[in-house]
Amino acid sequence: MERVLGQLSLALVEHIRATGATQEQLLQESIEYFRGIADASPGVIWLTDPAGECIFVNHRWTEITGQDGQAAQGMGWLDRVHPEDRPAVERSFAEANAVKGCFRAEYRLLREDTDEVCWALDTASPRFSASNEYLGYIGAVTDVTERRLAEERALFLAYHDPLTGLANRRLLRDRLANDLAALRPGAGLALLCLDLDHFKAINDTLGHPAGDALLCEAAERLRSCAGPRDLVARLGGDEFAILAATEGEGRPEASLLAERALEALRRPYFLRGQPYVVSTSIGAVLAPRDGMLPDELVRHADIALYRAKRDGRDAARFFDCAMAEEAERRHGLRRSLTSALERNELSLRFQPLRRLSDRSVTGFEALLRWIPAGQKAVPPAEFIPLAEESGVIIPIGEWVLRQACQAAALWPDDVRVAVNLSPVQFRSPCLLAAVQEALADASLAPDRLELEVTESVLLQEDQANLDILCRLRGLGVRIVLDDFGTGYSSLAYLLRAPFDKIKVDRSFVAGLPGRRESKAIICAIAGLGRSLEIAVTAEGVETEAQLQTVGEMGCSEAQGALVGSPMTAGEAGALLAGMLSVA
């Protein structure tokens, strides 16, 4: 560098000699000469006098700060530095001065007439005269705004959800850990974990853009329910959380916050011009009462959330110790369920269905039973969801299919067997093959097998599952819509999917013969069945009066304690033999 400058100076001297200019002209020319060099620099070159006032900036200064170079003359350099960065820059100046060395620092420069800043990477050093007199500073600034913005964005994304702009799980965990560490005696924290009920149905029926719009709106509503110091986070999918500081144990404040959130999220969302109502389930924990470790609190909030969902959703539940024991028990059951098949702990019961016109047995529904070694039977309503969560429902479901087909192969040709299929089984690529194999191994005609599905199969993976249902029906098996009336009960599903039978949920039959509403609903479903040529079965028939009423309402078949309780395969065979011998 010095060699280059030396050569430039020599060239200048040569030039001056050749032109024979005056001293003044020479000085002016050399100033212009060096200004040209400074202006050609891609960065800002700046000089100050001993008082720290600016005596020179090149053109680049105006480009990056918007301030005219003339206006910059005489200003204090530190006055152009962002107030938050001033103390650090001042320290750098002092340190460089002390050692007569240079400093390198990154700081924000204020831009003219706007609130914006530009990020400067500055390399500066004090200048001294030949007699060691301090002359001020010379510095070279590179504009690193773009890099800093990209870094800030990356940092934001590392701690925030890009869709809603809310904090993410990582930031929530960090805040929780910090707040717990800084908790004053007598103060507390409340953590609410929220999950939108059946959000997947919105995504599946209206598409992902509508689902995203709903999530953004939900995030906005949660922000407005929470206090200014509370942290609202999106943990992923349709899961949100609120972390709030409380006084004392905090239960009343946390309950109020949960109520506010439930209320706000329950208001209709307008998607594609239509109102949609989505409820929410909340699991809540309080610190220090329910724990002082972040992971422990999150786990306890999840347990309380599970309880809120199990209790019918659209509610908040606060964690308690009994819930933890219950979760532990479920965990144990889920583990032992994975080897229940090998340990021969599973069996099937068969519940008869009768034709209402002549009360003959038309078929049996295969119902799974689990008696873990040394314990009492676990009800299907409890273990089927556990088997679904772990995925073990897939091998178990295949086993049920094989056993049910083999049992039915021993019955007369006009008696069918019905097998329940879980939505999780539709995710198995082997479902179709498993049905075919079970039929082939038992030499059972396909139309003697009925597969019972609930609406949830169509709510999830809508089109893919509909295709599977059509292909199953293509094998010749019959498709049954189970528990109709309990879920969304969308009539659209009845038309879209190839159902051979609808089973009216037992909650409607339970209201008979007295309840007018139950009668009206059963009547409507039976009427629809007749028009669509779909058989209609009434579930849970327990009394003669109910049996008579469902017949009058137009159902063709009944199932329930009155018609026959679930029985072993041997008992089912004996029932059929008795029936045959009577016939």
Ligand code: C2E
């Ligand atoms: P589901 O398919 O609706 O089965 C009918 C349920 O109603 C059975 O309960 C049956 O015992 C019960 N039930 C029958 N008649 C009456 C009655 O008159 N009154 C009352 N109160 N209940 C009656 P279960 O056996 O406890 O099964 C419960 C649910 O578990 C079934 O409901 C089904 O969704 C599921 N499930 C059972 N076996 C299997 C299986 O092999 N695979 C799958 N995926 N799910 C199964």
Ligand code: MG
């Ligand atoms: Mg069923």
Ligand code: MG
């Ligand atoms: Mg049912």
